Amino acid sequence: MLLSGVDRNRRLLTAAAGxxxxxxxxxxxxxxxRLATQIRGNVGTLQRASELETYPSVVSQQLTALRERLDTLxxxxxxxxxxxxxxxxxxxxxxxxxxxxxxxxxxxxxxxALWHSYTPVLTPVLAYHGEPYxxxxxxxxxxxxxxxxxxxxxxxxxxxxxxxxxxxxxxxxVSASLQARTAAAASRLRWLLSGGVLAVLLLGLAAAYxxxxxxxxxxxxxxxxxxxxxxxxxxxxxxxLLDADYRIGAVWSKAxxxxxxxxxxxxxxxxxxxxxxxPPETLATATKxxxxxxxxxxxxxxxxxxxPLGQLEVSMDNGRGGKETRYLQFDFHRVTGPKGxxxxxxxxxxxxxxxxxxxxxxxxxxxxxxxxxxxxxxxxSDPLQIGTFLDSASAGLKHINAILKEPARSHAEFSKKLAxxxxxxxxxxxxxxxxxxxxxxxxxxHLEDMVAQLKGRSELTGNDFLPMVLKLDELxxxxxxxxxxxxxxxxxxxxxxxxxxxxxxxALRIGSSGxxxxxxxxxxxxxxxxxxHGKEFSLTVNGLADCPRSYLSTVKDCLIQMLRNSAVHxxxxxxVRRAGSKAAGGQVRVDFRRAGAGYxxxxxxxxxxxxxxxxxxxxxxxxxxxxxxxxQLDNRAALALIxxxxxxxxxxxxxxxxxxxxxxxxxxxxxxxxxxxxxxxNPGRFTRFKIALPAASETAVA
Amino acid sequence: xxxxxxxxTFVDGTTRYFEVAAQQPATIGSxxxxxxxxxxxxxxxxxxxxxxxxxxxxxxxxxxxxxVLLMKMQESDFSHESMRDLVGEVANxxxxxARRDFGHDFVISVPSVFAGEKPQISQPAGAxxxxxxIHWRSHSAKLVVxxx
Numbered sequence: 002m003l004l005s006g007v008d009r010n011r012r013l014l015t016a017a018a019g020x021x022x023x024x025x026x027x028x029x030x031x032x033x034x035r036l037a038t039q040i041r042g043n044v045g046t047l048q049r050a051s052e053l054e055t056y057p058s059v060v061s062q063q064l065t066a067l068r069e070r071l072d073t074l075x076x077x078x079x080x081x082x083x084x085x086x087x088x089x090x091x092x093x094x095x096x097x098x099x100x101x102x103x104x105x106x107x108x109x110x111x112x113x114a115l116w117h118s119y120t121p122v123l124t125p126v127l128a129y130h131g132e133p134y135x136x137x138x139x140x141x142x143x144x145x146x147x148x149x150x151x152x153x154x155x156x157x158x159x160x161x162x163x164x165x166x167x168x169x170x171x172x173x174x175v176s177a178s179l180q181a182r183t184a185a186a187a188s189r190l191r192w193l194l195s196g197g198v199l200a201v202l203l204l205g206l207a208a209a210y211x212x213x214x215x216x217x218x219x220x221x222x223x224x225x226x227x228x229x230x231x232x233x234x235x236x237x238x239x240x241x242l243l244d245a246d247y248r249i250g251a252v253w254s255k256a257x258x259x260x261x262x263x264x265x266x267x268x269x270x271x272x273x274x275x276x277x278x279x280p281p282e283t284l285a286t287a288t289k290x291x292x293x294x295x296x297x298x299x300x301x302x303x304x305x306x307x308x309p310l311g312q313l314e315v316s317m318d319n320g321r322g323g324k325e326t327r328y329l330q331f332d333f334h335r336v337t338g339p340k341g342x343x344x345x346x347x348x349x350x351x352x353x354x355x356x357x358x359x360x361x362x363x364x365x366x367x368x369x370x371x372x373x374x375x376x377x378x379x380x381x382s383d384p385l386q387i388g389t390f391l392d393s394a395s396a397g398l399k400h401i402n403a404i405l406k407e408p409a410r411s412h413a414e415f416s417k418k419l420a421x422x423x424x425x426x427x428x429x430x431x432x433x434x435x436x437x438x439x440x441x442x443x444x445x446x447h448l449e450d451m452v453a454q455l456k457g458r459s460e461l462t463g464n465d466f467l468p469m470v471l472k473l474d475e476l477x478x479x480x481x482x483x484x485x486x487x488x489x490x491x492x493x494x495x496x497x498x499x500x501x502x503x504x505x506x507x508a509l510r511i512g513s514s515g516x517x518x519x520x521x522x523x524x525x526x527x528x529x530x531x532x533x534h535g536k537e538f539s540l541t542v543n544g545l546a547d548c549p550r551s552y553l554s555t556v557k558d559c560l561i562q563m564l565r566n567s568a569v570h571x572x573x574x575x576x577v578r579r580a581g582s583k584a585a586g587g588q589v590r591v592d593f594r595r596a597g598a599g600y601x602x603x604x605x606x607x608x609x610x611x612x613x614x615x616x617x618x619x620x621x622x623x624x625x626x627x628x629x630x631x632x633q634l635d636n637r638a639a640l641a642l643i644x645x646x647x648x649x650x651x652x653x654x655x656x657x658x659x660x661x662x663x664x665x666x667x668x669x670x671x672x673x674x675x676x677x678x679x680x681x682x683n684p685g686r687f688t689r690f691k692i693a694l695p696a697a698s699e700t701a702v703a
Numbered sequence: 704x705x706x707x708x709x710x711x712t713f714v715d716g717t718t719r720y721f722e723v724a725a726q727q728p729a730t731i732g733s734x735x736x737x738x739x740x741x742x743x744x745x746x747x748x749x750x751x752x753x754x755x756x757x758x759x760x761x762x763x764x765x766x767x768x769x770x771v772l773l774m775k776m777q778e779s780d781f782s783h784e785s786m787r788d789l790v791g792e793v794a795n796x797x798x799x800x801a802r803r804d805f806g807h808d809f810v811i812s813v814p815s816v817f818a819g820e821k822p823q824i825s826q827p828a829g830a831x832x833x834x835x836x837i838h839w840r841s842h843s844a845k846l847v848v849x850x851x
Binding site for chain 2: 325399402405406407408409415418462463464466467468470471473474475477478
């Protein structure tokens with residue numbers, strides 16, 4: 002920018018010097034021409050004046066010669082003619098001299114007067130045309146007219162002799178004035194030429210200096226350009242300027258070539274640069290952002306904070322015919338001039354390594370946190386319970402893998418897998434949550450997300466299951482890690498110096514995985530759910546000691562699911578309870594008892610109850626039944642909707658509810674044992690599930 | 704641990720082979736984790752991966768499938784050697800795809816081919832094997848990927 006300004010001034014100065022040079026030379030030539038013309042005229046006039054100076058004496062001599070010839074009676078014709086010629090020549094030249102300007106006026110005036118005084122005496126001489134002699138046989142003599150002519154000649158001779166010197170002086174004075182004028186003109190010409198040469202020399206020197214300075218400036222500019230080129234070729238960031246039409250300028254850094262896999266960027270629009278590399282929505286946002294940068298009022302720092310291209314994921318050719326994902330960071334700076342924003346400078350950095358590193362770091366931190374959380378959870382849980390859970394989870398995953406392994410080619414076959422996967426995963430997540438093993442629960446939750454997404458697809462292929470099987474592998478690896486950690490903790494506990502002293506803490510309570518542990522698990526889950534959902538309720542568990550061991554697992558799954566439902570859907574917040582004239586703090590009751598030959602499990606909460614209308618609306622929303630079918634359902638049939646697969650009143654999915662996989666799992670598990678399940682409710686007052694189980698084949702109870 | 708894009712590269716390499724060689728793309732079945740001994744078909748083409756990552760990738764197919772594939776490729780030689788060459792070629796295509804997408808991170812061996820005999824599979828420790836069923840026409844083969 003600076004260089005171009007200096008260069009422009011230098012060019013202007015050089016042009017001005019050239020113009021002056023031409024003007025001075027032109028002026029010198031014009032004035033010199035005029036002076037030379039004047040001098041040439043003066044020289045001619047001077048020559049004429051010099052010739053005129055000789056005339057007075059010539060006329061005088063010719064008059065004397067004419068008189069002498071008359072004295073000797075010689076022929077006078079030719080002398081008379083010469084005299085007449087001299088007088089005519091004098092008249093002609095004198096008249097020409099009179100036309101000249103700037104002659105010495107006094108001398109000219111005197112000469113004119115003198116010459117005019119010749120006229121009266123010369124006129125009779127010149128006017129004579131007769132024969133001056135009269136001849137006889139013996140001699141010749143002047144004739145009468147000859148005597149008159151002689152008298153005129155004699156008078157003229159005397160006049161000329163008397164005035165010739167004076168006329169010569171006056172004419173000499175005229176010549177002198179002419180000489181002086183010519184000398185002055187010559188002197189002016191000399192000065193002019195000297196001045197012109199000097200001016201030309203000076204201007205030539207100035208032009209040469211400017212040319213030299215210009216060459217020096219150009220060399221500096223070339224060097225600066227070379228340095229700029231070196232910088233642009235070496236810098237690792239991609240730099241380019243965008244003009245008001247959002248097009249890239251003529252200069253850009255070499256790094257851009259590697260980043261975008263093309264050689265020429267000149268004139269390319271910003272949209273064209275990113276098209277095919279980012280999703281259309283990102284491209285649209287980026288284009289809008291670029292337009293905003295041209296707004297005069299847009300604050301650059303503020304714009305920086307909303308830059309949507311701070312970390313842009315782009316898909317690039319990897320140079321081997323394949324594609325690779327890279328992360329680019331675009332930074333924008335406005336280049337302003339006197340008329341506002343001239344360009345926007347874009348700096349593009351390839352931050353792929355730092356993004357990946359930060360991601361790995363984040364994952365490592367997450368892992369460390371989850372391991373720590375896991376360890377804390379394990380310290381507060383019974384290792385045997387965890388062991389039982391891990392066995393059950395491994396069996397669940399084995400089952401999931403078996404579901405995946407079933408051959409499938411059509412959408413229907415793939416779709417069928419999803420329902421089975423959802424049930425297995427949901428049960429596993431419930432157990433993990435109950436034991437507060439959140440790192441496992443979250444991983445299972447993620448898998449559930451994947452299943453839920455696939456459920457919405459209209460066409461399923463094996464490709465859709467690839468991410469899921471990878472997550473399954475990751476979950477298995479995680480479970481292996483948890484198992485190893487459990488073994489280490491158990492070994493630590495076994496080596497503890499006084500186990501009795503710590504038996505009171507739940508973390509070190511050792512015992513069989515029986516009804517007591519289930520009750521403890523339920524209490525622990527209730528506390529966690531209350532905390533997670535901002536609810537307050539107490540749990541009462543009775544009679545689980547009567548639960549046959551063979552039913553324990555199913556009862557546990559059912560209770561966990563129902564407890565989660567109560568915490569999420571049933572129990573209201575204290576504000577809502579108070580508004581409904583209910584006591585703060587809800588009640589959840591679990592009763593297990595023998596009933597005839599079999600057993601009865603009662604689960605009840607004093608929460609919001611179930612509204613048949615709400616259930617019908619949710620079922621229609623989830624496309625489980627149509628609106629027409631919903632209108633025909635009575636209250637009892639509406640309540641039965643909660644046992645349908647995919648049913649949920651929640652529109653958002655959380656760790657504890659919203660998947661629509663819950664009560665159908667409970668019902669399936671109960672039916673699997675040959676039992677029955679029923680629900681009764683009073684909206685705003687309570688919800689009660691009654692599960693009837695047949696006599697167990699295994700009679701041993703805990 | 705195996706990443707999704709890596710698994711996709713191996714799968715695409717395999718299905719693309721059918722598309723190019725027989726003008727009929729293969730589809731994949733439901734992927735699962737390998738438990739126990741791998742179930743091998745009649746012919747197996749295998750590549751070993753070393754370097755920053757270690758593992759094994761193999762394509763195993765029944766004779767019937769390879770015969771139909773050769774027919775679709777206008778081949779008239781259905782010999783044992785042709786079958787071996789064919790699974791070797793599939794393994795080679797998978798290897799090319801992996802080189803293209805992952806470059807120097809993977810040092811990939813020349814494909815080895817097994818027919819009938821039980822192959823020596825050096826599965827990396829701590830890495831599970833993913834089985835991806837490859838369906839083509841009425842036949843099924845398997846692509847098995849195990850990578851640290």
